[in-house]
Amino acid sequence: MDNYKFIFKDKEYNLSSENCDFIFLDDEENEITGIDLGKIRRLLNESNKVEFDLSYYKEPCMECKNGIAEKLKHFRFLEYSFYIFTKNNEYVISNISKEFEHTNFTQLLREGKVDNSYVLMIIVCESCGTYSIEIEQCDM
Numbered sequence: 001m002d003n004y005k006f007i008f009k010d011k012e013y014n015l016s017s018e019n020c021d022f023i024f025l026d027d028e029e030n031e032i033t034g035i036d037l038g039k040i041r042r043l044l045n046e047s048n049k050v051e052f053d054l055s056y057y058k059e060p061c062m063e064c065k066n067g068i069a070e071k072l073k074h075f076r077f078l079e080y081s082f083y084i085f086t087k088n089n090e091y092v093i094s095n096i097s098k099e100f101e102h103t104n105f106t107q108l109l110r111e112g113k114v115d116n117s118y119v120l121m122i123i124v125c126e127s128c129g130t131y132s133i134e135i136e137q138c139d140m
Contacts, residue, residue, distance in 0.1 A: 004044040008052055008078055013129050015041060015122070021063060026136040032118070034091035035084060040120070040133060047096035052124065055079040066127035078124040085114040105140045
């Protein structure tokens, strides 16, 4: 599997299977098939739209606990989000896929190619580079 590397403020981050803390699907009833860590990193590598931004969370990184000693109230992370679309709980396409450039969710839904949408968030600790992936169902 290919790792995904990016630079933010002159620091290189490497998203590999070793530093992935967890993948969380916020839909206990519907497990999504056809999307895994390797597929997510391939989507990131194949897209020219990926741009991580600084985000703040109330909880620190569980791996390095950066900012706890300083008693910070908000903790810095890097975050990038994109959409994935499914049919019968199976991954079909994402909005950063090359194939998506000539279509949109409404058209795919009308054609019966997809029936659900999810937002996929990649959250990276700015300090240690550990990351997590959260997938939540959303209405488009």
